[in-house]
Amino acid sequence: MNRPRIVIEKDPDAVAAAAARNWLRLAREAVSEQGVFHVALSGGSTPRRLHAALAAAAPPPPWAAVEAWFGDERCVPPDDPESNYRMARETLFDRVPIAPGHIHPILCSPADCRRAAHAYARTLAARLPAAAGGMPRLDLAVLGMGPDGHTASLFPGSCILSETERPAAAVYVDRLKAWRVSLTRPLLEAARHLMFIVTGADKAPAVARALATPHDPAGLPVQRLAPAGEVTWYLDAAAAAGLEETRP
Numbered sequence: 001m002n003r004p005r006i007v008i009e010k011d012p013d014a015v016a017a018a019a020a021r022n023w024l025r026l027a028r029e030a031v032s033e034q035g036v037f038h039v040a041l042s043g044g045s046t047p048r049r050l051h052a053a054l055a056a057a058a059p060p061p062p063w064a065a066v067e068a069w070f071g072d073e074r075c076v077p078p079d080d081p082e083s084n085y086r087m088a089r090e091t092l093f094d095r096v097p098i099a100p101g102h103i104h105p106i107l108c109s110p111a112d113c114r115r116a117a118h119a120y121a122r123t124l125a126a127r128l129p130a131a132a133g134g135m136p137r138l139d140l141a142v143l144g145m146g147p148d149g150h151t152a153s154l155f156p157g158s159c160i161l162s163e164t165e166r167p168a169a170a171v172y173v174d175r176l177k178a179w180r181v182s183l184t185r186p187l188l189e190a191a192r193h194l195m196f197i198v199t200g201a202d203k204a205p206a207v208a209r210a211l212a213t214p215h216d217p218a219g220l221p222v223q224r225l226a227p228a229g230e231v232t233w234y235l236d237a238a239a240a241a242g243l244e245e246t247r248p
């Protein structure tokens, strides 16, 4: 496994600008090699700044060749304020010339979360090239991390962490008393690049723990990943505050 590259910037805007530069580079490389860039977007609130930077980028990303997927989704309607798709639509899709047919939301509601996960897994398998082990292969998965070390909707103690075959699955998150759909560990591990974007002092302890041992099968969900491709962490100074003493 490659060691993660760690980029520390002074504040969340500088983090977003640095992550956007790498996103653009990877998009251009993928499009020149294979004519398409398959990227999974992260949910939560941190990606808003990245989306703003991408929407303002000059020259812009090759939007006509971008296929946008989602790392996870809350089982709510797509116009719900909690919806990751809604956040991405408002901050990115409504502002850039991406083809509507290239946007792949996870369409779910509490009544059909499992069906939504199956449908998403099928669409991923149909549209993405296969990696060596047969998993659909994303060019890039943008990920966040919660203070508890969850990434996408892979939460501590969750049975979805043991998934080895399905690229996407439905999961009940006890702590939130809510269903979600998430890309799974094997799908994320097969991606060509993973990009973690983490900001804020509340995440500093989890960042320090995660980067002290980037792969730990018994660690935080983020440490359970054994990525085949490149991994870059983008941190602001607050999130990186506990790092110096613990980084190997």
Ligand SMILES: O=C1O[C@H](COP(=O)(O)O)[C@@H](O)[C@H](O)[C@H]1O
Pocket: 042, 043, 044, 045, 046, 047, 071, 072, 073, 084, 143, 144, 145, 146, 150, 151, 152, 153
């Ligand atoms: O619940 C979620 O949280 C993580 C981190 O979110 P953030 O708002 O703290 O950046 C995110 O990666 C995930 O996609 C999201 O659903």
